[in-house]
Amino acid sequence: MRQRYLLLFSLLACVPAQAITFQTRLEQAEWKVEGDQFECRLSQAITDFGVGEFVRRAGEQAIFRLQARERWLGAGSATLLAAAAPWQPGRGDINLGMVNVAAGEVPFNSTQLQAGRLLAGLLDGRSPLVRHRTLQGGETLEVRLLPVRFAKAYNDYMGCTAKLLPVNFDQVRQVQLGFPSGGTDLDDRARARLEIILQYMRADPSVNRIELDGHSDNSGSRLTNRDLSRRRALAVQGYFEASGVPAERIVVRFHGEQYPLVTNSNAANRAKNRRVTVRLSRVPEPEPAGAESTAEPASAPAAAGPASS
Structure with missing residues (x-):
């Protein structure tokens, strides 16, 4: 058993x-x-x-x-x-x-x-x-x-x-625009990337702030490099404004050679460092003057520092 x-x-x-x-x-x-x-x-x-x-x-x-x-x-x-x-x-x-x-x-x-x-x-x-x-x-x-x-x-x-946008927000929230030739004019590739960013912004009005940071390599003097980075950032700013983005929604900074992506050890690396970084964000719109609000006042944002060289 x-x-x-x-x-x-x-x-x-x-x-x-x-x-x-x-x-x-x-x-x-x-x-x-x-x-x-x-x-x-x-x-x-x-x-x-x-x-x-x-x-x-x-x-x-x-x-x-x-x-x-x-x-x-x-x-x-x-x-x-x-x-x-x-x-x-x-x-x-x-x-x-x-x-x-x-x-x-x-x-x-x-x-x-x-x-x-x-x-x-x-x-x-x-x-x-x-x-x-x-x-x-x-x-x-x-x-x-x-x-x-x-x-x-x-x-x-x-x-x-078939009706989806070509990119999502995570793909355009930070974009590097290159200036490989060393000048300050936007090339065809940079313009094409800007058009994609603009297409997304038109579809998503909550994206209402653009930060532009201009950079250079270390080929010239510090003053020359700072001016090049400034002119590159202004070129991108001008493209956005010409496409209908209000100037008050754009923040421009320029840093010269101060923040390289890679070491300036050869021509290819120097080309990568000649760039403008485009950052998109969503910032709450201020309430109209005189509007009543039950919310506590938000703390003031930190003031932007002077442009870096």
């Missing part, structure tokens, strides 16, 4: 734990498209779990992520699969590698390559599937999206991405 119990116990120990699966019922699964010129999202609600979504920001490729209402996924790693749909049992899954899982409402973001392969898999009838260990007991947890009614939503999503 004891041997029979031991045999039964060993057999049960070999049976894998059943996975906890989150998946919307087939007839209720829907894809939703939202977005604007800054970001596009292609998502599917997952019953009792949250949302699985593809997110593409302006200037970037899409990533895939989950939004979880509860903390189902513990810290660690999960496997990302382009899985065969539940009604395709004979079809193999495609392992797309691991993702790092952390605490929070969005436990992970996939790589752009993984997201691209998931989208291709959906077009081929495959399901995005995340496989992970749960916090309690170490059971396997699976989160699955379904490929039903995907083609129409994907077309709408592609229409949204």
Whole structure:
């Protein structure tokens, strides 16, 4: 009898734990498209779990992520699969590698390559599937999206991405404009970068402050280098103002050779140091004179120092 119990116990120990699966019922699964010129999202609600979504920001490729209402996924790693749909049992899954899982409402973001392969898999009838260990007991947890009614939503999503700006704020908040020839005139490349910055600013009026810092290499005297850096910064300022940016929103500083990006040890490095740094920011607009406010007055900003040489 004891041997029979031991045999039964060993057999049960070999049976894998059943996975906890989150998946919307087939007839209720829907894809939703939202977005604007800054970001596009292609998502599917997952019953009792949250949302699985593809997110593409302006200037970037899409990533895939989950939004979880509860903390189902513990810290660690999960496997990302382009899985065969539940009604395709004979079809193999495609392992797309691991993702790092952390605490929070969005436990992970996939790589752009993984997201691209998931989208291709959906077009081929495959399901995005995340496989992970749960916090309690170490059971396997699976989160699955379904490929039903995907083609129409994907077309709408592609229409949204076609209207995205060429860059996002993180890509234009600090830009280096080079003056490789050593002069003070803007070349075609600098103008093209300025046009991209202006395109973003027109789309996002909350970006209302521009700081320009002019620089030089160490080829000339300090006074000459300071003047070159000043004229370079003024050239960029003039371009912004000619494009409609109010002068009061632009701060100009010039530093000569004082802050090189790299050592001025050769011609290539000196070319890198001849530049204007453009920084964009969002500064709260002052309230109109006489307007009542319940907020405490903000502390005065630090006064800008004199231009460096």
